[in-house]
Amino acid sequence: MRLLLDTHIIIWALGADPRVKHIAERLTDPDNEVYFSVASLWEMAIKVGTGKLEVDVAEFRAEALATGFMELPVLGRHIEALAGLPNHHRDPFDRLLVVQAASEPMRLITVDATVAMYGNHIELI
Known part of the structure; x- marks a missing residue:
């Protein structure tokens, strides 16, 4: 399965956050292709610039x-x-993650219930 991680999920996954513990097996399953969007990096860079996030985007x-x-x-x-x-x-x-997942096609993994309103290619965790 092709999975696209939203920005929260990719941050939590790399930080070993317990909020993604129940999907960790899917993220490491060799049968799954796990993606992150350049849009998430862009969002992170903006948040770094406004002081809302502390991360080195290149290292991330x-x-x-x-x-x-x-x-x-x-x-x-x-x-x-x-x-x-x-x-x-x-x-x-x-919104960009939603259309990326739909057009590739991929399953978008998110924690945002509003995003989940966009269809069955979205998985709310």
Whole structure:
């Protein structure tokens, strides 16, 4: 299965946060392809700049890749798909993750109940 981790999940997964303990096996299962989006790195960089997050984004990215997670770029077709996405959620990063997961296709793993409103390709944990 192809899994796309939202920003909270990727941060928690790399930090061994107990909130992702129940999906840890799926994240390390060799039958699963686990992705993080460049959009999550962008969101993190903005939060670092505003003082809401303390992390070295380059080191975080390197650690995610070293863990075996794969990087999903933001493509033109992802941006185009945003135009047709219902406005259940206003967060631009979450909206982008939703269309990335739908268009690739992947299962988006999130903790945001509003994101889960976008369909059955979203998994709320």
